[in-house]
Amino acid sequence: SADGLGASRLQLRHGQGGAVTLLPPEDDKELGLDSAAQSRDRSRPPKPKTFAFDSVFGPESSQQDIWDQAQIGALVGKVVEGFHATVFAYGQTGSGKTHTMEGNACNAVAGVSPALLADGSKRSRQRARPTLSVGPDPGVVPRAVRELFERIGQARAEAVLDGGAE
Known part of the structure; x- marks a missing residue:
């Protein structure tokens, strides 16, 4: 999308061990984190994490x-x-x-x-x-x-x- 937050997934790699996938935001003030796909322990998948913000501003914000x-x-x-x-x-x-x-x-x-x-x-x-x-x-x-x-x-x-x- 125009704000750079489109529908694609962004993967961040940490060291050699794994990666974390940032999910596209549900709205302009929320960011989801999904590390289940990269989890080594399949018997206890990590809980999804959501971070909420009062305000989020992009690079076009004055x-x-x-x-x-x-x-x-x-x-x-x-x-x-x-x-x-x-x-x-x-x-x-x-x-x-x-x-x-x-x-x-x-x-x-x-x-x-x-x-x-x-x-x-x-x-x-x-x-x-x-x-x-x-x-x-x-x-x-x-x-x-x-x-x-x-x-x-x-x-x-x-x-x-x-x-x-x-």
Whole structure:
């Protein structure tokens, strides 16, 4: 199919001993595992395993898709209210997890020494106040942090306007 999850079976080999077959998903959020066909002990075939996920995103998914479908904005709101929240990215090496979570900012400092970064950071703090701006392609994490601080600032401003202490 167009999403790369078609009706074919994918076989993963582990060492010399055996293989595991990944079955096509029943839906977009479930993955089945069938190792019975490769089991050495036919008297006790392994139980089928199914893994379910809240959200599954393919390579065509944008950061905005992930932000919207994973409801990151709502999670930020819950963090402001005092709840804990986690956004977990899992996938094959090179599949784009870091880019998705951090955006292009993760590439901005590639090859720059830590001493140079520290010196530049010290100088910029002396010259300007920190801002909440991020680059044109922020990842999920920088965007969530920015939104978290904006919401905290809003809550403080509302508390001051309501006569509360800052």
